[in-house]
Amino acid sequence: MTPLLLIVFGFFAINIMFYTLSAMQNSAFYAASLLAAGRATTANNGSVISCASPPSSPSAEYYVCTSSMLPDWATFQATSAEDCTVPKVSVTVSVNASAAALADVFSFFTGQTLTTTSVLMKQGSCP
Amino acid sequence: MTAFANACRRFRTDRRAGIAVFIALLFPALIAMGLLAIDAVRAFSQATLLSSATQAAALAGSMNIGNYYSQGATRGGAAITTKAAQIGDANAASSANLTAAIQQTQLGNWSASNSTFTSLATSGTTSPNAVLVTGSLTMATYIGSAFGTPTLSITKTATATLNSAVPFNVIVLNDMGGPNTTQSLGIAGSQQANWWAQQQAADVAILKCLQAAGNASTTFGVTGFVEQGYTLQAMTTVNSGSNATAITNRINNVGSSVFQYCRESKSAKMCHGSNVASAIYSAIAQFKAITTTGASNNIVILTNELPIYDPTVATGQSPVLYYTMAEGTGVTVGSTNGPTGVPVGTGSSTTALCGTSPVCTSSNLIQMAEAQAAAAGLSTANGGLGLKISVIYFSGDNGTVSGHATTNWSEISSWVKNGGVAYQTSALTTTTNDGTTTPGVVAQAGNFCQLLGSTLATASN
Numbered sequence A: 001m002t003p004l005l006l007i008v009f010g011f012f013a014i015n016i017m018f019y020t021l022s023a024m025q026n027s028a029f030y031a032a033s034l035l036a037a038g039r040a041t042t043a044n045n046g047s048v049i050s051c052a053s054p055p056s057s058p059s060a061e062y063y064v065c066t067s068s069m070l071p072d073w074a075t076f077q078a079t080s081a082e083d084c085t086v087p088k089v090s091v092t093v094s095v096n097a098s099a100a101a102l103a104d105v106f107s108f109f110t111g112q113t114l115t116t117t118s119v120l121m122k123q124g125s126c127p
Numbered sequence B: 001m002t003a004f005a006n007a008c009r010r011f012r013t014d015r016r017a018g019i020a021v022f023i024a025l026l027f028p029a030l031i032a033m034g035l036l037a038i039d040a041v042r043a044f045s046q047a048t049l050l051s052s053a054t055q056a057a058a059l060a061g062s063m064n065i066g067n068y069y070s071q072g073a074t075r076g077g078a079a080i081t082t083k084a085a086q087i088g089d090a091n092a093a094s095s096a097n098l099t100a101a102i103q104q105t106q107l108g109n110w111s112a113s114n115s116t117f118t119s120l121a122t123s124g125t126t127s128p129n130a131v132l133v134t135g136s137l138t139m140a141t142y143i144g145s146a147f148g149t150p151t152l153s154i155t156k157t158a159t160a161t162l163n164s165a166v167p168f169n170v171i172v173l174n175d176m177g178g179p180n181t182t183q184s185l186g187i188a189g190s191q192q193a194n195w196w197a198q199q200q201a202a203d204v205a206i207l208k209c210l211q212a213a214g215n216a217s218t219t220f221g222v223t224g225f226v227e228q229g230y231t232l233q234a235m236t237t238v239n240s241g242s243n244a245t246a247i248t249n250r251i252n253n254v255g256s257s258v259f260q261y262c263r264e265s266k267s268a269k270m271c272h273g274s275n276v277a278s279a280i281y282s283a284i285a286q287f288k289a290i291t292t293t294g295a296s297n298n299i300v301i302l303t304n305e306l307p308i309y310d311p312t313v314a315t316g317q318s319p320v321l322y323y324t325m326a327e328g329t330g331v332t333v334g335s336t337n338g339p340t341g342v343p344v345g346t347g348s349s350t351t352a353l354c355g356t357s358p359v360c361t362s363s364n365l366i367q368m369a370e371a372q373a374a375a376a377g378l379s380t381a382n383g384g385l386g387l388k389i390s391v392i393y394f395s396g397d398n399g400t401v402s403g404h405a406t407t408n409w410s411e412i413s414s415w416v417k418n419g420g421v422a423y424q425t426s427a428l429t430t431t432t433n434d435g436t437t438t439p440g441v442v443a444q445a446g447n448f449c450q451l452l453g454s455t456l457a458t459a460s461n
Helices: A002-036 A060-066 A097-101 B002-013 B018-063 B066-091 B189-213 B243-253 B276-288 B362-377 B407-413 B440-452
Strands: A076-083 A088-096 A113-121 B098-111 B116-119 B130-140 B151-162 B168-175 B219-225 B229-237 B296-303 B388-394 B422-425 B429-431 B437-439 B454-459
Touching: A002 A060, A002 A076, A002 A088, A002 A097, A002 A113, A002 B018, A060 A076, A060 A088, A088 A097, A088 B066, A097 A113, A113 B018, A113 B066, B018 B066, B018 B098, B018 B130, B018 B151, B018 B454, B066 B098, B066 B130, B066 B189, B066 B440, B098 B151, B116 B130, B151 B189, B168 B189, B168 B229, B168 B276, B189 B219, B189 B243, B189 B296, B189 B388, B189 B440, B219 B243, B219 B276, B229 B243, B229 B276, B276 B296, B276 B362, B296 B440, B362 B388, B388 B407, B388 B440, B407 B422, B422 B440
Parallel strands: B168 B219, B168 B296, B296 B388, B388 B422
Antiparallel strands: A076 A088, A088 A113, B098 B116, B098 B130, B130 B151, B151 B454, B219 B229, B429 B437
């Protein structure tokens, strides 16, 4: 029985995890585009913000957490930064991989973190 | 024999645990199908990532198209390619079993009506408005080897263009002061004399960006300033008929006679002063005359010094008369004599700050500049036009004249309003690694074009 459960839940978990990763990529790209265009700020250059208590200001982290692109079965973290030497902006979204996989009954992903980063060129003045 | 026959009969008819045999036979296939599904979803996920990377690269490349117009095809094109790859590769992270990178960046033209991209190499033209980026990745598969596909290759393309959605109106304010021994900035006379030539090239580079973006309502104008501002080129739509050519000719024909405007037309009473307040005042008036609603409205200040009252030049020549606010109208800070609805100064007082008596000191002129910049940047909600001010400052001293590159910059960069850009360059020209000479001021003018923004035209899914 265990091999069958392994197949069913294992494949299910992996596919859900990749689905979550794609959602995270889209969300990070969206927030980075707003940050690059100056329509969003960085909450605190490099500080990690939990979407459990997102910032109220129109920051990149705010848009990551509230854009409805991310699934609601896990708690995501977001961080953004500006590098004025390029200049570029980056938005990183991360989540506990086990939570993202939703059905990680065999704890394949326990202790792992799923991370995606989107980098865009900064428009206009920096900072 | 009978026992064997009985055993065979039981095997055929006994249905207990039959599913176990079935599963055992299918198990390898189930595993293979599962791994195939994982490969597929991995490929889908990595394709999404690569798509984002090519889009980011295309946006970065098109945002830097101004480099083509300011630095030429070779160096400008290389700068665009480098920037696109830098941003794209930052997104396309490689790992142990995955290699992803931006492969190619092409400059060209995007036709919105035909939804086609034509590279410069194909068209032979020299006015790009778009960048097409191709990215690819190679991914090792889990099960693909069994089917003769140990690796999977994915290619994505994205095209981004200069943003043409809204009019991008620009007035460039050219500081035409100098050359003068008191403002030598510690640079060679030939370089100082070249200052105006570089500004001409910068003006044309910005004009070409606006032309490439292609918005039909975009307007462009040039105002020079010394002791006061005066219009060199009135605001004109860029993308109508041969206007762009006419504007270019006008800029290029503002030669030495106009460069020496102050000396020849004003009998050498003042040759400098960099009264940028006067020029900003003039720009506000010009913007009042056009439709600014729904447009990006920009003032670009090219200057090499702070506003300055020079007693050496002024001695015996009544210089105070020539520090006027705009076009010789003599408006002063503190009055409300600005364009309708646009406050001029810092308050409602009509007391003249300077201009007749006492003379305008350097600090007066700086205060006027700050006030005019504030007036230009005043939001529409507060009765202003919400103009965006950018500055390009040629410090010129290469660090040899104390204050030019630091103190002056602090003041000049404070004129920036509403998200304008602030660039400083210490050299008019620099010799680049490909042996060409790149004007520092002109290169920064190309960077100003980033404010046009860029939009995605196409992206492969």
